[in-house]
Amino acid sequence: MRPPRPPFFVYGTLRPGEPNHDLFLRGRTGAEEPARLTGALLYDGPGYPYAVEVEDAGEGAVYGELVTALPEAYGELLAALDRLEEYTPGDPRNLYERVARDVTREADGTAVRAWVYVAAPAVAVRLRARGKLIEGGDWRAARR
Template sequence: MPFFVYGTLRPGEHNHDLFLRARTRSEEPGRMRGLVLYEGPGYPYAVEEPGGAVSGDIVTALPETYRELLAALDELEEYAPGDPRNLYERVARDAVRADGATVVRAWVYVAAPAVAARLRAEGRPIEDGDWRGPGDSRTHRRG
């Protein structure tokens, strides 16, 4: 299953080269509905919320690197299945390719319930759903 990335794993961002270079078959722009982005400490959090949409990239791993990549991304996001201390949860959701018509099921890391509740209460949402923001595609928003 592909991955939907919306922060530091996007092409041109610092974790892309560290984790994805030479491990992917394809990377293409996409959007994922039902999420709202919130500013984080140098990286964003996606929070599941109806009506939202997030811009990112749909990344398909090379078959021979899939298991290794999944484990590496789980470690990067400090995700362990069922661990109440998780900052993120890895969930499968539908992503829409840039053509607007093609839907693909993809893994995405969303804020864990406790983190999501705190962000909804006191976080700063990224209104357009794109962590990079308008203009220069490599310019991060700073909070």
């Protein structure tokens, strides 16, 4: 039996129109649709954002896209995104952790389990203490 292959929730440089979208996602996706992650706040990083999970699941929302990879591109895309996000399972030096979370499709309100790269614990502590919160949870809108 094949392991599940959840879609990806992207909220920063991988969104359509952003610099890493074409580099990593063009030709590898079957669908891209607006979605949101609740229970997280968005912080500005050095040229890219961090989603930071919060204790109260009802607090905060991060806006982005739910990206479904083409089946034949899934493994390659997962590895490429892990490299982009400098994520290695179990490495305490990670800036991001790849976690499975429910995200909500904007079109119909349905929940979908997806991979999300969130701030690693040490990074999240630093951002909560002295990071720049992106009001409204939409990195692209905040940059306009």
